[in-house]
Amino acid sequence: MQSSLPSVSTPALPSAVERPTLLLVDGSSYLYRAYHAMPDLRGPAGEPTGAIHGIVAMLQQLRQQIGAEHAACVFDASGPTFRDEWYADYKAHRPPMPEDLRAQIAPIHEVVRLLGWPVLEVPGIEADDAIGTLARIAEAEGHRVVISTGDKDLAQLVTDHVTLINTMSRESLDRAGVQAKFGVPPDRIVDYLTLMGDAVDNVPGVEKVGPKTAAKWIAEHGSLDAVMAAAGRIKGVAGENLRRALDWLPTGRRLVTVKTDCDLSGQVPGWPGLEALKWGSADADGLLAFYTMHGFKTWRRELEGQSSTSGEPKPVAQALPPGASAAADAAAPSVPSPPSVPGRVGRYETVLTVEQLDGWLTRIRAAALTAVDTETDSLEPMRARIVGISLAVQPYEAAYIPVGHDYPGAPEQLALDVVLAALRPWLEDASAAKVGQNIKYDTHVFANHGIPVRGYRHDTMLESYVLEAHRPHGLASLAERHLGRIGLNYEDLCGKGANQIPFSHVDIERATTYSGEDSEMTLQVHAHFAPEFAQEPRLQEVYERIELPTAAVLARIERHGVLIDAGALARQSQQLAQRMLQLEQEAYEIAGQPFNLGSPKQIGEILFGKLGLPVKKRTASGAPSTDEEVLQELAADYPLPARILEHRSLAKLKGTYTDKLPQMVNPSTGRIHTNYAQAVAVTGRLSSNEPNLQNIPIRTAEGRRVREAFVAPAGHRLVSADYSQIELRLMAHISGDANLLSAFANGLDVHRATAAEVFGLPLEEVSAEQRRYAKTINFGLIYGMGAFGLATSLGIEQKAARDYIDRYFARYPDVKRYMDDTRASASAQGYVETLFGRRIVLPEIRGGSGPRRAAAERQAINAPMQGTAADLIKLAMIAVQRTIDEEGRASRMIMQVHDELVLEVPAAELIWATEALPRLMAGVAALKVPLVAEVGVGGNWEEAH
Known part of the structure; x- marks a missing residue:
């Protein structure tokens, strides 16, 4: 079994064989980690159960993977501790525990005890102090100690016989690991924490001193005491801050030091003595009642099944398969337990013969659903070639078919053409149901070998994205x-950075484990999500009607690619270079000396040191900031910041587009092939990368010229179809505001109509400036902008901005009602939805700080419109592609950018395209206002606008 807890075997622990082991779990840390990691599960009575499920899964995994004779799960007790007496503001800024988590504390303590774990909760001290005390006692009695935690403070406990493990990050810290991670040894962690402080616990440190500075000072001076003694010699702002903190630091050190000599008498029956912490037997009857009460069906069935097949229940650590899923507990059939194979989670077969391949072909043809995954020589979808293929038809079993491992001593493998010829009929069979993780990538990989894969029913990446x-x-x-499973990761096999090896050099046995895990875990993840979709029909419709078909359309868009005029880009690069050189000379003249326009340090010295410009804000290190916001503000009054800004924008344009795009042309196709990331933006919007087509600046003439280099081939034209004012139309539909609906229904210029309403004027008397104000108000309010933001955007007083907003809401009262209702509902349920049911979770709207909560409220107002717009453009892509296929058209979609589709259209189909595109795009949804798509035609992308 590939351990999810690397510390079991790596690093080696001195005397681990001779020493018995004590496993200590930071239960309080686990509580929060489980609560935030798990979905919002509910039991039969509607009670929250996600954290309970997460705790059980994590503890079961630990018990199976750590060979310990003694253990304890340690929780914080309620009430104040001695640190509160030392410092009244200790943890004063911590938000209260979420009510849904608080409700699970007692059941968690109960189930931990039922599982046979000793539970420790000591009034007056924190869990860390109890853990520290137990660790030192155990070490003194000859034990090896493993502490499972995510708390960096406990790194101070690490010794030759005390190790930390973090199951979430798969991290193991011995002495060398602490030094490598923090830059200081374990016995200097207290000094390190004291200098930095702890914002979570509201323990101040030295202002603006972070991990790097703290580690550097300790490395240079040896200890906190030595750093304090040298405070007078430490220069700069950091030195000043250190000197101001000298009186506080001894108290800070006291607060961050874990106590290791607490009195634990009376806390555990049979204490003192580690025998009080021996693992007990699980209470099967108690667990059965607990699982029944809280709706954990899979675990209940596991217990019932084992009770019925033997007179005595087996230990629960064997009864619970690692990773029995949360949704499976609620509704889905249980998956088989992992086979009992020493050192392995599952049975993974390396397919090296035709007979083995034939056997797996028989299995996948008979399977209801097969997971398929490819291992390749590149992450670039259009260039990746297959090194191996894995298949799985049930949990914990998989096959890996290596075809391209070429390291010295590699076993003989089946030829790629033999394997693909055997798999081709099944891969191309639309009735053969397949599941994958990021199926768009594998679709490209097989297409690179001439195989159009059909029959993909599910994509676990997209299932997760929707849910x-x-x-x-x-x-x-x-x-x-x-x-609850952690398998091999890519870096485990290939390394990282300059030392990374290609997958073809990976040992085939390890590659089999890695790829086999990918396939069979994909199968299990899908089994986990299936019952969740069954309970969420609207989300299921988003997944099946929008996301899955979109993945197929995007693969075709990416594969076709876009033609560019490399010569035009080269000319633009030359012109940009000339203008940048001119700007440099102008900047030198204004500054009175040459300097590096790309160096924030030199820019700061010139602007604030030599020229004496006002400092608007400072960086974390205390230096005057020269970021874009500062330069924009200064550019309104001073010429040099304006030159620097223009130089920056042209350098970015040149480096990102005019220089780089020609280098990205695929030599096999003569085109560039962007990648559309489908599972990134929470609103459902697509993003593109390599190259990023969405960030080409269009507000400058230079940026618009870049789009001129995206051209149509001979005999074709580019056709652009763009939804008109889509988010404003959606605001009208969602809010149902009569005045806004009327403006769109009558085909009015909505910004002019808004200006007429806000300023009380006839339409024909609205000035260009008033229309600009109204446009800013329209779009600003969609994004939840308040009076301050509007005043900043318009360059007016905040009182005037508030007056405009009040007038706007007086004329559009249902827009105000929508905003108020949305804030309230989002706060109550923690999410908002698009018109199609896509759910956009807003984690900060209930538990965030003031500014974060305000930002979440602004997002709540805009997200339903932005998300619905994203859904609409995806539905439009699907409709357009379906029509092209059904009618046998030669037109091809080549780009999707924001609310725009771009097609490459042969001359013979231009009339069809200009008529069909707006009709198809308008027809994907029936709204209270007309959906309008504006169409343009040109020889290049810019001209098509």
Whole structure:
């Protein structure tokens, strides 16, 4: 079994064989980690159960993987501790525990005890202090100690026989590990923490001193005491801050020091003595009742099944498969327990013969669903070639078919053409159901070998994206979060940085484990998500009607690519270079000397040192900031910041586009092929990268010229279709405001109409300036902008901005009602939804700080419109592609940017395209206002606008 806890075997622990082991779990840390890692699960009575499930899964995994004779799960007791007596503001800024977590504390303590874990909760001290005390006692009695925690403070406890493990980050810290991670040895962690302080516990440190400075000072001077003694010699702002903190630091050190001599008498039956912490047997009857009460169906069935097959229940550590999923507990059939194979989670077969391959072909043809994954020689989808393929049809079993491992001594493998010829009929069979993780990538990989894969029914990345868009969607995260499993990762096999090896050089046995895990864990993750979708029909529709078909369309868009005029870009690069050189000379003249326009340090010296410009804000190190916001403010009054800003923008344009785009042309196709990231933005919007087509600046003439280099081939034109004022139309639809609906229904210029309403004028009397104000108000309010933001945008007094907003809401009262109602509902349920049911979770709207909560409220107002707009453009892409296919058209979609589709259209289909595109895009949804798509035609992208 590939351990999810590297510390079991790595690093080696001195005398681990001779020493018995004490496993200490920082239960309080686990509480919060489990609460935030798990979905919002509910028991039969509607009670929250996510943290309970997470705790059980983590503790079971630990018990299975750590060979310990003694253990304790340690929790913070309620009430004040001795640190509160030392410092009245200790932990004063911590937000209260979420009510849904508080409700799970007692059940968690109960189930931990039922599982056979000794539970420790000592009034008056923190869990850290109890752990520290136990660790020192155990070490003195000849034990090896393993502490499972995510708390950096406990690194001070590490010795030759005390190790930390973090199951979430897969991290193991012995002495060398602490030094490598923090830059100081374990016996200097207290000094390190004292200098930095602890914002979570409201323990001040030295202002603006972070990890690097703290480690540097300790390395230079040896200890906190020596740093304090040298305070007078430490220069700069940091030295000044250190000197101001000298009186406080002894108290800070006292607060961050974990006590290791607490009195634990009376806290554990049989104490003192570690025998009081021997692991007990699980209470199967108690667990059965607990699982039934809280709706953990899979675990209940596991216990019932084992009770019925033997007179006595087996230990629960064997009864619970690692990673029995949360949703499976609620509704889905249980998956088989992992096979009992020493050192392995599952059975993974390396396929090296035709007979083995035939056997797996028989299995996948008979399977209801097969997970398929590729291992390749590149992460670039259009260039990646297959090194191996893995298949899985049930949990914990998989096959890996290596075809391109070429390291010295590699076993003989089946030829790639033989394997693909055998798999091709199944891969191209639309009735053969397949599941993958990021199926768009594998679609490209097989297409690179001439195989159009059909039959993809599910994509676990997209399932996660629809169900939990605010969380990571990589397979490693999904498996850890939902299955409680951590497999090999890519860096385990290939290394990283300059020393990384290609996958073709990875040992085939390890590659089999890695790829086999990918396939069979993908199968299990899908099994986890399936019952969740069954309970969320609107989300299921978003997944099946929008996201899955979009993935197929995007693969085709990416594969076709875009033609560019490399010569035009080269000319633009030359012109940009000339203008940048001119700007440099002008900047030198204003400054009175040459300097590096790319150096923030030199810019700061010139602007604030030599020229004496006002300092607007400072960096974390105390230096005057020269970021874009500061330069924009200064540019309004001073010429040099304006030159620097223009130089920066042209340098970025040149480096990102005019120089780079020609280098990105695929030599096989003569085109550039962007990658559309589908599972990134929580609102559902796509993003593109390599190259990023969405960030080409269009507000400057130079930026617009870049789009002139995106051209149509001979005999074709580019056709651009762009939704008109889509978010304003959605605001009208969602809010139902009569005046806003009327403006769109009558085909009015909505910004002019708004200006007429706000300023009380006839439409024909609205000035250009008033229309500009109204446009800013319209779009600003969509993004939740308040009076301060509007005043900043318009350059007016805040009182005037508030007056405009009040007038706006007086004329559009239902917009105000929508905003108020949305804030309230988002705060109550923690999320908002698009018109199609896409759920956008807002984690900060209930538990965030004031500014974060305000930002979440602004997002709550805009997200339903931005998310609905994202859904609409995806539905439009699907509709357009379906029509092209059904009618046998030669037109091809080549780009999707924001609310715009761009097609490459042969001359013979231009009339069809200009008529069909607005009709298809308007027809994907029926709103209270007309959906309008504006169409343009040109020889290049800019001209098509």
